[in-house]
Amino acid sequence: MSTDPRAGDAAKYVDPEIMSELLSMRSSIDNIDAALVHLLAERFKATQRVGVLKAKHKLPPADPGREKAQIERLKRLAHDAQLDPEFAEKFLNFIIEEVIRHHQALTGSSEQPPQAPRDPNAPFDWASDQA
Numbered sequence: 001m002s003t004d005p006r007a008g009d010a011a012k013y014v015d016p017e018i019m020s021e022l023l024s025m026r027s028s029i030d031n032i033d034a035a036l037v038h039l040l041a042e043r044f045k046a047t048q049r050v051g052v053l054k055a056k057h058k059l060p061p062a063d064p065g066r067e068k069a070q071i072e073r074l075k076r077l078a079h080d081a082q083l084d085p086e087f088a089e090k091f092l093n094f095i096i097e098e099v100i101r102h103h104q105a106l107t108g109s110s111e112q113p114p115q116a117p118r119d120p121n122a123p124f125d126w127a128s129d130q131a
């Protein structure tokens with residue numbers, strides 16, 4: 001029985017010579033996934049600082065204009081990098097939703113973020129929530 005965490009179920013049905021090629025590719029995937037986790041951790045530290053600033057100065061948790069610009073920018077970058085721009089948009093919206101949830105928790109707002117996927121053209125209606 002294999003104890004290599006990269007092997008997964010493939011060890012049961014993949015020939016040994018193909019398996020070593022697969023394991024080598026999975027090593028790169030492991031490194032990339034580790035980098036993604038570290039990058040996300042740094043991004044959430046940065047957005048948490050923004051959330052503290054917003055709470056301190058009573059600013060709304062969401063900024064739809066900033067989100068729209070950021071999503072458009074990342075879609076252009078994704079396109080240039082041969083990554084599906086629609087996927088990049090969904091991924092960023094997923095992260096932003098979580099960030100807004102954190103910001104709402106810091107401000108004590110009960111506003112629920114819109115369900116994913118967030119429409120970048122539909123502004124988050126912070127003002128009406130304050131009425």
Ligand SMILES: C=C(O[C@@H]1C=C(C(=O)O)C=C[C@H]1O)C(=O)O
Nearest residue numbers: 047050061062063066067096099
């Ligand atoms: C981080 C911020 O707060 C929210 C989260 C954003 C993000 O994760 O990129 C962008 C805009 C805001 O809706 C910000 O205002 O900069």
